């Protein structure tokens with residue numbers, strides 16, 4: 230049986246983990262499994278829209294902005310310049326994790342001085358913008374992510390370092406909040422916002438630093454670094470199913486800009502792909518199952534958002550989607566998650582090709598019109614009925630499960646190096 234230590238001894242020092250579908254692939258579990266073997270785990274983009282769930286001895290831990298490495302006592306967590314941070318929520322997240330008994334959390338976190346501050350009113354703006362879009366809403370997590378990144382791109386956002394000059398901070402946050410009030414005709418309680426941010430700042434200020442310099446030094450010292458992706462390739466602002474995407478670059482390139490590390494700092498990339506596909510929020514989903522089987526997979530896979538609790542849309546594994554992520558990110562191998570959820574499904578389908586009229590296409594079309602016309606070629610494989618949650622060796626999987634994995638490898642153009650067969654930390658097969 231291949232063990233995680235054997236597996237990781239064959240891995241490069243500095244590894245990135247990225248989602249290959251529309252998020253919720255189960256990145257947190259692999260990051261947790263690996264974290265013990267890395268000294269630093271870094272988040273480069275996004276905010277508390279992410280939700281990584283880790284189960285240890287039936288106890289569930291949910292991480293939002295914090296990298297999901299903190300269960301391991303010696304691992305440090307970096308929250309990079311490309312993230313958007315609601316300091317008050319971050320304090321709550323830290324306190325909740327401390328209450329579960331995790332030790333020394335604060336001494337193991339570094340927060341970038343250049344990360345943007347996400348305020349409560351960004352959530353208000355997010356909800357208002359969604360409301361105004363009506364039927365065209367994105368289905369965001371309503372965590373204020375888009376409006377905060379909007380301020381960043383419009384060069385009117387505030388960064389963590391702005392908190393160090395309170396007078397200047399006050400002036401700028403008032404100007405920013407007033408802009409949103411006028412723009413959207415909403416009322417913002419600015420004084421309350423300033424007060425809660427200042428309380429949170431006092432609790433977290435020792436953790437603020439130039440994480441770029443910290444990481445640069447760490448790389449010089451040869452420390453092992455894990456780059457933790459949030460969301461997934463098809464939610465990327467440039468490469469995803471725009472406009473039904475998140476507001477940052479969540480694919481490989483975003484690691485470099487979101488942490489200030491050069492491309493060569495990432496030596497190996499593992500893509501995470503669920504054994505089927507899910508999506509939360511609106512937007513195209515070619516292999517979606519809007520039937521009883523979709524409901525069955527949702528129930529078996531507990532497919533409800535870790536951040537919002539929304540039911541996830543479920544569908545067949547889409548090799549076009551995963552192959553696309555493999556190619557654009559330079560993914561070296563895949564971690565296939567939740568294979569156990571498919572136990573009992575008699576026939577399994579995999580989408581292999583997309584056609585629009587007489588033309589083969591290689592991306593998910595972004596317009597509704599094109600999606601309505603999309604013709605999908607499927608391959609059907611026989612399923613398996615055996616419980617696989619205690620299997621730890623690939624050769625002990627039912628033959629049909631092995632064939633399913635092998636076909637995914639062939640169609641995605643990428644080897645599957647590990648397989649998740651249950652919620653628990655140990656429920657992983659390494660090859």
Ligand code: IMP
Nearest residue numbers: 252253278279368369370474475509510
């Ligand atoms: P936002 O990131 O809250 O602006 O949401 C934009 C889109 O990304 C929506 O479809 C969300 O459901 C989706 N999204 C954002 N974060 C996650 C995540 O961590 N998992 C899955 N979907 C996400």
